[in-house]
Amino acid sequence: MAGMTDSAFRRLVKRLGGCGLVVTEMVSSEGLIRGIDRTLEFAEYTSEERPISIQIFGGDPEKMAEAAQIVEQMGADIVDVNMGCPVPKIAKHNAGCSLMREPTHAAEVIAAMTRAVKIPVTVKMRAGWNDAERNCETLAEMVQDAGARAVTVHGRTAAQSYSGSADWDLVARVARRLTIPVFGSGDIVSPEQIVEKLESGVAGVLVGRGVLRNPWILAQGADLLSGRDARQVTGAERGQFLLDYIALLEHERVRDPEESSGRSPKKDTVAGHERWVINKIRALGGYYTKGIEGGAELRNALNRVESIGALRQLIAANFSDVRP
Numbered sequence: 001m002a003g004m005t006d007s008a009f010r011r012l013v014k015r016l017g018g019c020g021l022v023v024t025e026m027v028s029s030e031g032l033i034r035g036i037d038r039t040l041e042f043a044e045y046t047s048e049e050r051p052i053s054i055q056i057f058g059g060d061p062e063k064m065a066e067a068a069q070i071v072e073q074m075g076a077d078i079v080d081v082n083m084g085c086p087v088p089k090i091a092k093h094n095a096g097c098s099l100m101r102e103p104t105h106a107a108e109v110i111a112a113m114t115r116a117v118k119i120p121v122t123v124k125m126r127a128g129w130n131d132a133e134r135n136c137e138t139l140a141e142m143v144q145d146a147g148a149r150a151v152t153v154h155g156r157t158a159a160q161s162y163s164g165s166a167d168w169d170l171v172a173r174v175a176r177r178l179t180i181p182v183f184g185s186g187d188i189v190s191p192e193q194i195v196e197k198l199e200s201g202v203a204g205v206l207v208g209r210g211v212l213r214n215p216w217i218l219a220q221g222a223d224l225l226s227g228r229d230a231r232q233v234t235g236a237e238r239g240q241f242l243l244d245y246i247a248l249l250e251h252e253r254v255r256d257p258e259e260s261s262g263r264s265p266k267k268d269t270v271a272g273h274e275r276w277v278i279n280k281i282r283a284l285g286g287y288y289t290k291g292i293e294g295g296a297e298l299r300n301a302l303n304r305v306e307s308i309g310a311l312r313q314l315i316a317a318n319f320s321d322v323r324p
Contacts, residue, residue, distance in 0.1 A: 004212060007024075016215055018218035028056070050077060058095050064109050068121065083099045110146040125152070153174050165186075175203070183206050191221040191224055194221030278305060
C-alpha cells in the first residue's frame, strides 16, 4: 500500500463509514530518527482519521524503540511493526518480512519497543518467508510474549508476494493460538468476504487493495454485518470520490524549495505539485477502474492527461452525472 494510502485517501474512506482503524503507509524507522522530510510526510495524519496506527519498519531494536517513541510523541494511537513487506529493498535491510527469518531477533525488536512506549505495539506479518519457512504461528506467540498487543497475519509468504491465494485457514489457526487479538488480511475484494472472514474466528480484517478498487467496501461490509443490504454505489458517486480526492490533494502542503531535501517528491513548485496530484490519481486509477465498463480506455486516458483541469473533465466524461 506504499504510495497509495495517503492521508487524503484515508480521510475520504473514513467518511464513507465502516472503517474502524486506518494505518499509514509504512515509515522507515531510520528516517523518523533522522527527521528526514519525506519520511515525516508519510507519517502525517489528521484527527479525522483516528484511531490511527503509524506503521514503521526496521530491524535494529534500539532504533525501532526510538522510532516508536517518536510515533508516540506524534500522537498516534498505535505503532505497528511491518514484518510482512516482501519488497527486496526493504527485506534486504533486515526489515519487513525478512525479520520473520530471525524470530528471536524479531521478538527482541518488539520487546524493546514495548518497554519504550505506552501506546500499543502491534505486528503485521505474513505466513512466513516461503513455503519451507511458514512460521507465523510460532512467531505470533513469540511477539505476543514480547508484549505485542495485536497481530495481523497476511496469509501469503514473502515468496508468493501477491500471487496465488491467501491461506485463511492458517490465519484462523493463529487466532485460536493467541490470547491477543488476531486480524486477518488478504484477498478481501467484496463486502461479503468481510463477513465471511470475520466468521473464521479473527478479531477483525484489514482490507488493502480491495479498498483501492472499492472505497465503499468497508461501509458495505458494515451494512451486511448490521443485517442491511450492502449500499449500492452509483457511477456519479465513484466519479465524485475522485474529484474529492483531487481537491484534498490540491490542498496538501506544498513544500518550500529551501525545505526540500532534494529526495522528496516534486511538490516544490506549483507545476510540480500539479504533476504529483495527477500521478496520485493515475496510481489509484490502476485499481479503481478495474472491472468497470471502459476501464482500460480510462486508464490509458489517465496516463495521457497533462493538467488537473483536463483530469476533472476526463472524470466527468467517464462517470455519469458528475460535474467537474
